[in-house]
Amino acid sequence: xxxxxxxxxxxxxxxxxxxxxxxxxxxxxxxxxxxxxxxxxxxxxxxxxxxxxxxxxxxxxxxxxxxxxxxxxxxxxxxxxxxxxxxxxxxxxxxxxxxxxxxxxxxxxxxxxxxxxxxxxxxxxxxxxxxxxxxxxxxxxxxxxxxxxxxxxxxxxxxxxxxxxxxxxxxxxxxxxxxxxxxxxxxxxxxxxxxxxxxxxxxxxxxxxxxxxxxxxxxxxxxxxxxxxxxxxxxxx
Numbered sequence: 001x002x003x004x005x006x007x008x009x010x011x012x013x014x015x016x017x018x019x020x021x022x023x024x025x026x027x028x029x030x031x032x033x034x035x036x037x038x039x040x041x042x043x044x045x046x047x048x049x050x051x052x053x054x055x056x057x058x059x060x061x062x063x064x065x066x067x068x069x070x071x072x073x074x075x076x077x078x079x080x081x082x083x084x085x086x087x088x089x090x091x092x093x094x095x096x097x098x099x100x101x102x103x104x105x106x107x108x109x110x111x112x113x114x115x116x117x118x119x120x121x122x123x124x125x126x127x128x129x130x131x132x133x134x135x136x137x138x139x140x141x142x143x144x145x146x147x148x149x150x151x152x153x154x155x156x157x158x159x160x161x162x163x164x165x166x167x168x169x170x171x172x173x174x175x176x177x178x179x180x181x182x183x184x185x186x187x188x189x190x191x192x193x194x195x196x197x198x199x200x201x202x203x204x205x206x207x208x209x210x211x212x213x214x215x216x217x218x219x220x221x222x223x224x225x226x227x228x229x230x231x232x233x234x235x236x237x
Contacts, residue, residue, distance in 0.1 A: 069106065
């Protein structure tokens with residue numbers, strides 16, 4: 001409002017003291033001495049933001065963005081002063097610690113591979129930061145959705161396995177029997193006489209009563225009095 005009043009209302013109103021000319025006409029016709037003139041680029045320089053940074057091997061990092069110029073190779077590891085325009089993230093101006101100009105570094109890498117910056121068109125730091133936050137928000141949302149899907153899938157699988165465990169075991173048993181019910185391909189060879197005699201001897205030893213000396217204390221306690229007396233006589237004999 002103040003700017004409109006000064007420029008339009010007051011500036012376009014003729015004044016008698018100015019020979020009925022408007023203040024804007026007088027101001028525009030005035031010749032300014034060169035010593036008082038300031039280049040527009042100089043004014044832009046004074047309006048830029050300033051930060052102190054360290055020059056790395058990859059370049060200069062500013063708000064997760066990387067800037068690079070070949071002149072930075074000779075200053076790697078050294079502190080520097082950078083100046084930049086908030087409305088244009090494509091460039092930064094680099095000075096050494098004594099405020100001596102080094103180079104104008106270009107944007108080499110944005111905050112995220114999905115962010116594409118055209119060097120032919122100015123884009124503000126705010127716009128890039130907003131896009132980066134949106135990308136990270138989508139990433140977190142996808143991670144939460146994937147985690148939720150995995151948990152729900154695991155619950156469904158657990159419930160299915162719990163209800164079908166016995167049925168599955170039954171099916172596995174039936175399948176095993178179906179697979180292995182074919183007759184053997186090899187038959188046992190006929191036994192020789194020694195094997196037959198050994199088997200008969202084992203069976204005879206199993207049905208024969210034990211000698212008293214072969215009985216354990218526990219076995220002797222289980223005998224009735226009559227068997228104990230007979231066992232004692234057999235042991236004396």
